[in-house]
Amino acid sequence: MKKVSAQLAAWLFLTPYLLSTVVFLLWPLAISFDLSFKQTFGPGHAEWIGWDNFRFLLSDPLFWKAATNTAIYAACSVCIQLPLSLCLALLLNRPRLWAKGFLRLVFFSPSLVGLVFVGVLFSMLFEKRTGLLNRLLVVFVPGFNIDFAWLESYVMVSLVLASLWLYVGFNMVYFLAALQNVPNELVEAAMLDGASAWQRFRHVVLPEILPVASFVVLLSLIGSFQLFELPFILLNGAGPDNQGLTIVMYLYSTGFVTGDLGYASAIGWVLSLVLMMFAAGQRWLVRKLEK
């Protein structure tokens, strides 16, 4: 009798999670699988078309444009943003630094701002003639043209700049937590052995923080590949010549503007497969590191 009630208690505790998982995760997953083989016209009408969505996707120039843009953005995130985050974390981790807590707070604060609000704020910062960026550049760079249109001619640069402001401090928090977990004795021992600052970083600190670093790379890849709100608001759509079109923006516009939920689902599956490959790759890497 007691055993039964214990079992029951467990399932009752899990009920809210299970119910909403079935209704809002498993059921949509099944529908999405089904939809990806259909052509739809709004949520009400659908027609079976087999593999046509996927076949069309492979030859769809807009999809490839979106995929290229997204991949470039992701590469910039990993290659520019993360090293900057690591540098900030290393600098902040120095002993006897004045106002360390305040600085960490300042760097972290942009990541509390939602992507929409960042989009609105930066669309005004980047504006020609009136925006902060051009008005500052005119003062500091001789001969700079105040009518320089960031959001028209340098779409990706603007996106990356905005994302740097937003995410460098966020990732820094992870690196900082990892750096604080590096045993001090290890670093001191290396110092006694006469290792230079770079050698200490390369051979003592880096191996210790590598698992966290790989996790941050994964987070940042997953986030980058789902980029939507920032360019959507910043460029008020896909931007000139679709220079700011991302995969999720394309998914959104085929699903909710064109009304083809089927093709949108197909795009979703392809994107998910890529993300799952990243996740599997990270797990493989961590396991290899642990050996």
Add this chain to the structure above:
Amino acid sequence: MKNSKFIRVLNRAGTILVPFVLWSAALVTLLPFFWMVTAALKSREDFFRSLFLPEGKGWFGIAWEKLTLGNFHRLFANENFGMHIINSAFLSSATALCATLSSAMGGYALAKLRFVGRGILTWFVLWSLVIPGTLLLAPGYKVLYDLHLLNTYYGLILPALAPAFGVFLFRQAMVNTVPDAILESARIDGAGELRIFFVIVLPLVRPMVGAFLMITYLGTWNNFLLPQVVLQSPEMMPLSVMISQLRGIYSQDYGLIMAGTLISIVPVMLLFLLLQKEFISGLTTGAVKG
């Protein structure tokens, strides 16, 4: 130790250079915020005339008397901004409370209760972490349509009840911090499972409860895509959607838009900066200790 002198010089340079670099970076980080605040407080003419604060004869050579709350006044008088603040606050609180409760309950069952299927379910929670939310966007819309939940707040709150991320976090937190012995003795004393959960277990993981409440509150407050897709009535929109529409309609009214953005960002940000320790520890638990 040939280059020890060189290293000492480098170290001394570092004690000056490092703060310089850090404070410059801090300045760059704060500049957009400062620009936003000043733009929100200026009239249209002063926005074009001055970069930050208008020059004049007041303290620090600034015309303090030219600053105005006119933009805020217009927001509340003409754009019904108060209602959108309440919408956002309600949605975020309701989602945060429900999601935290259901995650804590689920995490507790997975961490501390013995039942058939626990292993499979734990594995499933982990696996579902990998599914990207965007895959569910199109079919989720169809589900909400079939359930007649489009254009309701239920359509936003109910899907948020199943954050695998939350269940996983609470499971991790409870496995180590909740001793089995306490639970056993409470059971022997005849305490019911619900009472054990609320009186013993939840207080033990209070830091995680706080962190997760904040994470979900902030996430809902900042969420744009879901309300944009699910809601249709203008009077139901949260601030995120409202601001993006404002930007579309009054693209040249810089003061108004910056005032709206300021109100959407700052109160929540201040609250979180006050509680940042708990928040950050919640964010990094999974990564560093996991």
